[in-house]
Amino acid sequence: MGADVLQGCIPTRCNNTLAGLRHVFEVAKDARIIYSNPAEKFERVRVRAKQLTLPSGDQFLHPVDAVEQAGAWCSRDCADFLRGLAFTGCRKGEANQITWRDIDFDAAEIVVRGDTETVTKNWMVRRVPLIPDARALFERMRNERPSESLDTKVFRVGECQKALDRACKKVGADRITHHDLRHLFATRCIESGVDIPTVSRWLAHKDGGPLAYGHLRREHSIAQAQRVSFAPAVTEQAHVIALLPRLSCPMPNRFFSGALVLGEPVLDVIRRELRRVSPDVRIETDQIKAVLTNEVLKLGSYRHREG
Numbered sequence: 001m002g003a004d005v006l007q008g009c010i011p012t013r014c015n016n017t018l019a020g021l022r023h024v025f026e027v028a029k030d031a032r033i034i035y036s037n038p039a040e041k042f043e044r045v046r047v048r049a050k051q052l053t054l055p056s057g058d059q060f061l062h063p064v065d066a067v068e069q070a071g072a073w074c075s076r077d078c079a080d081f082l083r084g085l086a087f088t089g090c091r092k093g094e095a096n097q098i099t100w101r102d103i104d105f106d107a108a109e110i111v112v113r114g115d116t117e118t119v120t121k122n123w124m125v126r127r128v129p130l131i132p133d134a135r136a137l138f139e140r141m142r143n144e145r146p147s148e149s150l151d152t153k154v155f156r157v158g159e160c161q162k163a164l165d166r167a168c169k170k171v172g173a174d175r176i177t178h179h180d181l182r183h184l185f186a187t188r189c190i191e192s193g194v195d196i197p198t199v200s201r202w203l204a205h206k207d208g209g210p211l212a213y214g215h216l217r218r219e220h221s222i223a224q225a226q227r228v229s230f231a232p233a234v235t236e237q238a239h240v241i242a243l244l245p246r247l248s249c250p251m252p253n254r255f256f257s258g259a260l261v262l263g264e265p266v267l268d269v270i271r272r273e274l275r276r277v278s279p280d281v282r283i284e285t286d287q288i289k290a291v292l293t294n295e296v297l298k299l300g301s302y303r304h305r306e307g
Helices: 011-030 057-068 077-086 091-097 131-144 161-171 178-191 197-205 218-225 237-242 252-263 264-277 285-296 299-306
Strands: 109-112 128-130
Touching: 057 077, 057 161, 077 091, 077 131, 077 161, 077 178, 128 197, 178 197, 264 285
Parallel strands: none
Antiparallel strands: 109 128
């Protein structure tokens, strides 16, 4: 396909159009109306990955609050829809199909079924655990609408991008889309300590999603990088303490315990953690040892009393 034809074309739209065109010609080919598929020689347009700028948890709440306070008849419903997307990781189409029957408060899960005909994007029905924010949201909504049947849809609006755009502009935040809230859910889960394979299952990523989360916030990425070290592994303090019951001394006295705490392996661990927490502070092992001896273990004063 010539460059003049593709100029100014949105890559994803171009590729989708090409896929449809190929299918049409393939049908004609199968029906023996044409001998070959002329669209086969067309090449797909390379799609550049979108550079996501996701808000933090607090930053996300500002535009949502602005949506809720906009004063329209559906402002509250729009805000709840946005919260639901962010707190569950559901796609917009999946969230539109959630009914009260799908929310299991006892099991703390939500059943994501998708469209009644096409199911979810990956043709999978999955269970997503309710994070505390999601539970609070759905419990509040249910308490406000107790008379609705189990088959009633939870969300009263199916999209609210224009309202979200206005709210982001009003509070001075970067524009985000419905689908960005799905990425925000994944990001918050991973930054909260949930492993990537688990998040991938919640989001129904068939490939496990190991490369799908390059949009983690820069601050989190930098903080995690500080945990990487090529230095030789040292014995952790917990490992030293775990050895105490195995020692011949039935009840280690103060000096014995102090000797363990003041050992090189434990001091190295403390020094390394102090550098990780405060990279600009330089402190040597001897200084740490002196503080532990005089201020924490107080072995000096103990020896003085004993003498």
